[in-house]
Amino acid sequence: MSKVEHNVTDNQAGDRIDKVLANLNAEWSRTQVQEWIKAGHVLVNGNKVKTNYKVVNEDHLDIIIPDPEPLDVVAEDMDLDIYYEDSDVLVVNKPRGMVVHPAVGHGTGTLVNGLLAHCKDLSGINGVMRPGIVHRIDKDTSGLLMVAKNDLAHEKLVEQLVNKTVTRKYKAIVHGVVNHDHGTIDAPIGRDTKDRQSMTVVDGGKHAVTHFNVIDRFKDFTLIECQLETGRTHQIRVHMKYIGFPLAGDPKYGPRKTLEFGGQVLHAGVLGFNHPRTDEYLEFTAPLPADFKQLIAMLKK
Known part of the structure; x- marks a missing residue:
């Protein structure tokens, strides 16, 4: 078992404990957190609580991860x-x-x-x-x-x-010609109430920010680079659809008529982080896959 401790802050006060915990760690799902609470693995000021408990400023949380x-x-x-x-x-x-x-x-x-x-x-x-x-x-x-x-x-x-100190840059091809050379999309993302398998921009969703730069423009498409500030499920795909430029090839968030690519045209090309033991900053770049390059060449023609 491992243990994580957290003191509730002003901006968290009044929120349900399962929501607070799910937002603490990008990899903790709300369902998983609720199971921990029900099993008594989460203590508030040393006491067990229910999943709907609303935290108070300066509550001390002990999370025991099984x-x-x-x-x-x-x-x-x-x-x-x-x-x-x-x-x-x-x-x-x-x-x-x-x-x-x-x-x-x-x-x-x-x-x-x-x-x-x-x-x-x-x-x-x-x-x-x-x-x-x-x-x-x-x-x-x-x-x-x-x-x-x-x-x-x-x-x-x-x-x-x-x-938000990890560097994550993606290259993508989107439908439409993006006129702005760069931009920022700041829009909360949550489950789509009409389709639980999809995400969408929704009031009350999790904070999500994507920055983008245009690399090249084609007749009906644009090659962009996106940098994630947050890491929500399907974030780039949802955000680009939200501003009217869905990813090419995307079967879930793109238009019915799209490029045949077998999935969204998206590549996580740059990853940078501080080494967990030495704190040295490391950054890696993976070139575009061959099929991505071929698609760019076809669009240029």
Whole structure:
């Protein structure tokens, strides 16, 4: 077990405890947090509370994170594209089409399956299905991910994500010609009440900020680079749709008539963070995949 402590701040006072905890850590889902509360793993000033408890300024929270269950995910030998590795952290370039962690319908062939075969010492904080996973990118998004090899590294890397000090830059092709050379989208994201499998911009959603720059313009499309300030589910895809420039190839958030690409045209090309043990800043760049380059060449014609 590991323990996290937190003192409630002015701007959190009055919020439900499950909401406060879910916002503390990008990888803690509200459902998971509610299970911890019901199991007595969350104490407020030393006392157990219910999931609907509304926190008070300066409440002291003790969050006891249970040890993960014995891992029941099969290790699979894969030719992983490792960009960096030491005893604390690993950076891998995930190909488009690969799921990050096992789930219903994707029990094998995931990045986690490959990581388990590559290294035995992954952080267990995120439980049996997501060992070492600090953040994730969608199945059809390619690019760089950082992976924690122990719990200390995991906590330090997640802390950087929460504090918005991780550099994450993505290249994308969007529908339409974006006239502005650069811009910022500041719009809260939450579950779509009409479709629980989708996210949308919604009042009361989680704070989400995306910065973008135009790299090149084509007849009906634009190549952009997005930099994440926050890391919400499907953030770039939702934000670009929100301002009227949905990602090309996106089956969930794009128009019906779009480019045939097998998924959204999105690549996590730059990842930078402070090493969890040495505090040295590390930054990595993964070039565009061949199919992404081919698509750009076709659009230029």
